[in-house]
Amino acid sequence: METALAMVVGILIATGVYLMLARNLLRYLFGLILLSNAANLAIFTAGRLTRASPPLIPEGLQAPEVAVANPLPQALILTAIVIGFGLLAFALALIVRAYRQLGTLDADTMRVAEPETKPKRGRKRS
Amino acid sequence: MSWLLAFPFLLPTLAALLTFLARERARLARVLSVGSCGLLLLVSLAIFALVESEGVLAAQMGGWPAPFGITLVADRLSAVMLLVAAVVGLTVAVFALSDIDPLHEQLGFYSYFQLLLAGVCGSFVTGDLFNLYVWFEVMLIASFALLVLGGERIQLDGGIKYVAMNLVSTLLMLTAIGLLYGLTGTLNMAQLHLALSEVDNPLALDLLAVLFICAFGIKAAIFPLFFWLPASYHAPPVAVTAVFAGLLTKVGVYALIRTFTLIFPAGDGLAHDILLGAALLTMLTGVLGAAAHYEFRKILAFHIVSQIGFLILGLALHSPLALAGAVFYMVHNIVAKTNLFLISGTAQRLTGSFELAEIGGLYRASPLLAALFFIAAFSLAGFPPLSGFWAKFLLIKASLDQAAYWVAGVALITGALTLFSMSKIWAEAFWKDHPANACAGLATLSGADRLQRLLPVVLLALITVALGFAPEPFIDFSLAAAAQLLDPGAYLAAVLTPPAD
Numbered sequence: 001m002e003t004a005l006a007m008v009v010g011i012l013i014a015t016g017v018y019l020m021l022a023r024n025l026l027r028y029l030f031g032l033i034l035l036s037n038a039a040n041l042a043i044f045t046a047g048r049l050t051r052a053s054p055p056l057i058p059e060g061l062q063a064p065e066v067a068v069a070n071p072l073p074q075a076l077i078l079t080a081i082v083i084g085f086g087l088l089a090f091a092l093a094l095i096v097r098a099y100r101q102l103g104t105l106d107a108d109t110m111r112v113a114e115p116e117t118k119p120k121r122g123r124k125r126s
Numbered sequence: 127m128s129w130l131l132a133f134p135f136l137l138p139t140l141a142a143l144l145t146f147l148a149r150e151r152a153r154l155a156r157v158l159s160v161g162s163c164g165l166l167l168l169v170s171l172a173i174f175a176l177v178e179s180e181g182v183l184a185a186q187m188g189g190w191p192a193p194f195g196i197t198l199v200a201d202r203l204s205a206v207m208l209l210v211a212a213v214v215g216l217t218v219a220v221f222a223l224s225d226i227d228p229l230h231e232q233l234g235f236y237s238y239f240q241l242l243l244a245g246v247c248g249s250f251v252t253g254d255l256f257n258l259y260v261w262f263e264v265m266l267i268a269s270f271a272l273l274v275l276g277g278e279r280i281q282l283d284g285g286i287k288y289v290a291m292n293l294v295s296t297l298l299m300l301t302a303i304g305l306l307y308g309l310t311g312t313l314n315m316a317q318l319h320l321a322l323s324e325v326d327n328p329l330a331l332d333l334l335a336v337l338f339i340c341a342f343g344i345k346a347a348i349f350p351l352f353f354w355l356p357a358s359y360h361a362p363p364v365a366v367t368a369v370f371a372g373l374l375t376k377v378g379v380y381a382l383i384r385t386f387t388l389i390f391p392a393g394d395g396l397a398h399d400i401l402l403g404a405a406l407l408t409m410l411t412g413v414l415g416a417a418a419h420y421e422f423r424k425i426l427a428f429h430i431v432s433q434i435g436f437l438i439l440g441l442a443l444h445s446p447l448a449l450a451g452a453v454f455y456m457v458h459n460i461v462a463k464t465n466l467f468l469i470s471g472t473a474q475r476l477t478g479s480f481e482l483a484e485i486g487g488l489y490r491a492s493p494l495l496a497a498l499f500f501i502a503a504f505s506l507a508g509f510p511p512l513s514g515f516w517a518k519f520l521l522i523k524a525s526l527d528q529a530a531y532w533v534a535g536v537a538l539i540t541g542a543l544t545l546f547s548m549s550k551i552w553a554e555a556f557w558k559d560h561p562a563n564a565c566a567g568l569a570t571l572s573g574a575d576r577l578q579r580l581l582p583v584v585l586l587a588l589i590t591v592a593l594g595f596a597p598e599p600f601i602d603f604s605l606a607a608a609a610q611l612l613d614p615g616a617y618l619a620a621v622l623t624p625p626a627d
Contacts, residue, residue: 025286025290028290032293032297035294035297036297039300039301039304040300042301042304042305043301043304043307043308045308046304046305046307046308046309047304047308048308073304073307076256076303076304076307079260080259080300083260083263086267087263087266087267087270087296088293090267090270090271090289091289091290091293094270094274094282094285094286094289095286097274097277097282098282098283098285098286101277101282102282102283107286110283110286110287111283112280112282112283112284113280113283113287113357113358113360113361114283114356114357
């Protein structure tokens with residue numbers, strides 16, 4: 001199972017990186033979304049997989065009797081999903097806003113903050 | 127007294143909430159913002175004094191002992207970082223009263239500013255790697271909002287580049303944390319130190335180290351991952367740039383120092399070779415960028431990159447003196463850099479532009495501002511007897527001690543080029559006449575504006591001068607902080623020893 005999930009993570013990262021290499025910002029964002037899912041899945045897999053054994057402690061005992069699934073990675077992923085959702089939603093809103101104001105989604109033509117013209121020399125040469 | 131450790135992030139978070147509620151009432155929001163920063167400074171001073179008198183402080187949140195709960199820890203490095211962060215917070219909060227217009231106030235500038243401080247302070251006190259990730263995200267989302275607040279074209283353009291790079295860094299950090307957890311089964315930094323010394327898998331360790339270098343390296347803006355910084359730092363209002371310049375990249379450097387002293391303890395190997403190479407290239411490329419530009423804030427932004435190289439150099443050399451140099455340099459640099467951006471804001475207000483070709487005459491119109499710029503700029507360039515001289519001296523001495531002569535050479539060349547680009551600003555903005563003869567003096571600002579703009583700058587300049595003329599106590603402190611970093615015994619004991627009761 002770990003091998004299968006590791007391969008899924010690999011495929012997600014490969015697809016994500018491929019999308020991120022595009023100049024179109026929306027593709028870049030979709031790539032990021034895939035990468036963030038890959039990261040979450042990697043944490044899940046790194047926490048070891050235990051099938052069909054929820055981390056519940058029987059009544060009256062102090063610890064579970066058999067090997068149970070590790071709940072910590074799931075808690076971490078839950079946090080990461082929420083944070084990732086917020087960040088990616090912000091990024092999407094930013095891209096929409098930038099498209100409206102700058103009129104383009106092509107990263108190569110976004111040169112407002114870094115104009116291609118040579119920086120102005122300080123002193124006027126006479 | 128360990129509950130005190132939660133205040134550095136609780137206070138700004140509370141202030142963020144209150145200022146958000148009060149965003150329609152500008153006067154109240156302003157008082158809250160400055161007041162909270164004042165309290166933050168007091169709390170940081172108290173923590174600093176406690177750490178100095180009682181050693182490493184640790185607090186287990188919710189009463190769960192480490193490694194099950196989240197631990198907050200403050201050693202000397204954390205304490206001094208908290209203290210400078212609070213100083214920067216307070217000075218920028220005061221400066222913002224004059225610099226931030228009513229539109230930005232209404233959009234919630236003060237809330238995002240406080241949230242940013244909460245993220246920064248949280249990163250400095252946490253003793254848990256996943257918690258560090260959470261604080262990074264708090265800081266990041268606040269910085270996103272601050273960067274594009276107001277939504278001008280240049281801000282959106284710079285903001286996209288900033289967001290794009292920093293989201294990648296976030297994902298790398300998350301992946302690295304997940305894999306590290308898979309390898310060791312813990313995310314408590316102190317326990318990681320113990321667990322990793324038993325891991326016999328050099329390939330996995332190198333891989334993780336490189337992942338962490340990339341993740342924190344993007345935040346810290348090291349070569350070749352720094353391109354988001356000069357693309358975006360000149361876009362937002364000056365108060366925003368000043369707090370970014372002072373704190374954001376330094377949190378990345380702090381995380382690198384913490385990771386590569388506490389978690390990955392070895393002082394050699396692949397990670398340190400990469401850090402050393404990156405440090406030298408960061409120093410050089412940053413300062414060359416600064417030499418090429420003719421816009422006040424772009425020059426300063428490239429200087430940030432170059433200075434980060436010096437900090438990483440201290441970490442990469444990894445001797446007591448080098449790490450002490452990194453601590454000294456960090457404090458000196460945060461103070462001087464924030465100050466330079468604040469001065470650039472006032473210079474722009476007086477002359478009408480950031481473009482060096484379009485401004486001038488500041489030396490004649492406002493000699494006080496020129497003197498303050500001189501202190502900050504020449505301290506950054508490493509002129510004796512200002513603070514930057516001692517910071518550079520420690521680092522160069524450390525590299526000579528290790529017979530790394532070419533490292534010292536690169537550091538000295540970088541210093542010379544820093545001086546060149548600073549004298550460029552000096553000659554263009556201060557000495558030459560204003561092309562349109564339209565440079566206003568400080569006297570043209572209203573009384574409140576003048577106070578809000580000059581008080582922070584004077585305070586920061588005084589710190590620079592004090593560190594320069596009486597460096598000895600602070601060098602001693604830096605050496606003690608470095609000793610604590612290299613021998614984490616006290617840190618481990620404070621975190622992992624269960625409470626007495």
